[in-house]
Structure formats: structure tokens, C-alpha cells
Amino acid sequence: MSIRLEHLNYVYSQGTAYEKQALKDVSLEIPQGQFAGIIGHTGSGKSTLIQHLNGLLWASSGALYYDGKNIYDNGYPLRELRSQVGLVFQYPEHQLFEVDVFTDVCFGPKNQGLSAEECEARAREALELVGFPEKYYRQSPFELSGGQKRRAAIAGVLAMRPRVLVLDEPTAGLDPKGRDDILEQVAHLHAQTGMTVVLVSHSMEDIARYVERIIVMNRGEKMLDDTPRNVFSHYRELEQVGLAAPQVTYMMHDLKERGFGVRTDVTTVEEAADEIVRAVGFGSL
Numbered sequence: 001m002s003i004r005l006e007h008l009n010y011v012y013s014q015g016t017a018y019e020k021q022a023l024k025d026v027s028l029e030i031p032q033g034q035f036a037g038i039i040g041h042t043g044s045g046k047s048t049l050i051q052h053l054n055g056l057l058w059a060s061s062g063a064l065y066y067d068g069k070n071i072y073d074n075g076y077p078l079r080e081l082r083s084q085v086g087l088v089f090q091y092p093e094h095q096l097f098e099v100d101v102f103t104d105v106c107f108g109p110k111n112q113g114l115s116a117e118e119c120e121a122r123a124r125e126a127l128e129l130v131g132f133p134e135k136y137y138r139q140s141p142f143e144l145s146g147g148q149k150r151r152a153a154i155a156g157v158l159a160m161r162p163r164v165l166v167l168d169e170p171t172a173g174l175d176p177k178g179r180d181d182i183l184e185q186v187a188h189l190h191a192q193t194g195m196t197v198v199l200v201s202h203s204m205e206d207i208a209r210y211v212e213r214i215i216v217m218n219r220g221e222k223m224l225d226d227t228p229r230n231v232f233s234h235y236r237e238l239e240q241v242g243l244a245a246p247q248v249t250y251m252m253h254d255l256k257e258r259g260f261g262v263r264t265d266v267t268t269v270e271e272a273a274d275e276i277v278r279a280v281g282f283g284s285l
């Protein structure tokens with residue numbers, strides 16, 4: 001499903017002393033099948049923005065289109081939209097509650113009114129998609145490691161077969177290995193299913209290697225919206241709003257300033273290594 005936001009504004013507690021404009025005139029378009037990242041400092045409006053994507057929050061003004069249809073129009077099938085746009089909140093494992101993982105993952109499809117066999121087939125499919133080991137299917141979710149809990153919780157959303165998957169900081173609180181595993185899994189999921197994926201993060205490092213496009217939010221506004229390569233070229237502006245480009249960006253600029261003829265627009269450590277080998281000529285040794 002393609003998503004288009006037009007001049008979206010959102011104000012919390014409008015008309016009270018606590019009024020806060022969390023989104024300011026945000027316009028953007030995410031084509032069907034894209035893997036997009038939303039990045040921004042704490043309080044920049046990322047969570048507010050994604051809660052609009054399945055109609056959980058209702059814009060104060062502006063329009064939000066799915067496949068060309070404005071969800072704010074009278075009669076728009078919002079219930080259907082909510083089952084098509086899967087939202088994975090921060091620390092989704094806090095919402096696991098059933099006796100075992102498998103029953104928990106069946107919860108969503110059961111709510112969609114599917115038969116017991118269909119629910120089980122969906123649960124199995126979703127758990128496989130996130131790489132959750134079968135030997136833990138009947139384990140209590142509370143006995144799992146942090147990473148496995150997170151996978152189980154993501155599977156719970158996938159079991160509803162959403163067409164758009166929105167993940168809010170899916171790596172929060174995980175150790176570096178758990179972080180890499182989850183992101184690899186999300187990338188794999190995207191490649192396998194072709195669904196539209198929106199990944200929210202406050203770490204450039206985390207998303208640099210995965211997403212096709214980065215939307216940078218700052219104080220409720222869209223500040224940059226481009227490929228990772230082009231976004232990182234604005235590293236000085238990113239610093240001014242409390243964000244940083246990946247370490248490799250700085251390293252390549254540093255090498256360039258020291259007189260090495262390297263490209264500075266690499267985005268991952270692997271790309272940087274190749275570029276340094278090329279520029280220094282180690283490849284011919």
C-alpha cells in the first residue's frame with residue numbers, strides 16, 4: 001500500500017494550557033514496498049507521526065491517503081485499515097500475555113474472526129518469518145530472552161498479515177547482537193514479503209545499512225527526506241539538531257581532509273573498507 005501525507009498537523013491537548021504542536025505541516029509519500037526509516041531526536045514527533053498511520057491519532061488538519069484514498073473522508077473503512085497497517089510499538093513484548101508464545105501469536109488472527117486452523121497456520125507463518133525457533137512455541141513468553149520476546153511480539157502483528165509494517169524503535173533495550181538480529185530479520189522480512197516497512201529509530205548507525213530512504217524529523221517538522229547517502233552528506237546540519245551521521249561518514253571525511261582520495265558518501269563499514277582499499281591501492285599488493 002502506498003502512503004501519502006499532505007500538510008499534516010497534530011496538536012496534543014488543543015485549547016488547554018498543555019497544548020503542544022507535535023507535527024507541523026508534514027507532507028511525504030512512501031511508495032508501496034519501500035523500506036523507509038524515520039529518524040529524529042527524542043520528542044521530534046516520530047511516534048506521533050506513526051500513530052497517524054493506522055488512524056490511532058487523528059490529524060488536527062491535513063490529509064492521509066492510502067492507495068490514493070483519504071482516510072479522513074466519511075465512510076473510509078478504518079477497521080480494515082487497522083488490520084492492514086501493523087504497528088509494532090516500543091517494547092512490544094510488554095503486550096505479550098498468553099500462556100505460551102503460539103497462543104499469543106494466534107490472538108490477532110483470532111480477533112480477525114479466522115478459524116482455529118487458519119489462526120494456527122498464520123501463527124506458524126509469522127513465527128517462521130521472524131525466525132522464531134519452533135522449540136519455544138509452547139514456552140511462556142515470560143521465560144524468553146529479550147530478543148526472542150521481541151520476535152514473538154512482532155510475529156503477533158505479522159500474523160494479521162498487514163500490508164504495511166510500522167516498527168517504533170524495534171531495537172530499544174536490546175544488546176548489540178539482539179539489535180543486529182532484529183534488524184537483519186526485519187530486512188529479510190521486507191525482502192521476502194515485499195511489504196511496505198517503516199522503521200523508526202533515533203540511531204543512524206542502526207538504520208544506515210537497511211533502509212532505502214530516510215525521513216529526518218526535527219521539532220515536529222520534516223527536515224530531510226532522501227537516500228541515506230544524501231541524508232548523511234548533511235552531517236553538519238544533523239549535528240545541529242542533536243543527530244549524528246554514522247561513524248563511517250566522519251571517518252571518511254577525516255581521511256579526505258588528511259589527503260586520502262576517498263569518497264565520503266559511503267554508508268556502511270563494509271563500503272568504507274572497500275573504498276579505503278581502492279583509494280590506498282592495497283588491492284594491488
Ligand SMILES: Nc1ncnc2c1ncn2[C@@H]1O[C@H](COP(=O)(O)OP(=O)(O)OP(=O)(O)O)[C@@H](O)[C@H]1O
Pocket residue numbers: 012013018020021022040041042043044045046047048049202
Ligand atoms: N500525550 C501527549 N500529550 C502531550 N504532549 C505529548 C504527548 N505525547 C507526546 N507529546 C509531545 O509531542 C512531541 C512529540 O513527541 P513524540 O513522542 O511523537 O516524539 P518522538 O520523536 O517519538 O520521541 P521519542 O524518541 O522520545 O519516542 C514531544 O514534544 C512530546 O513531549
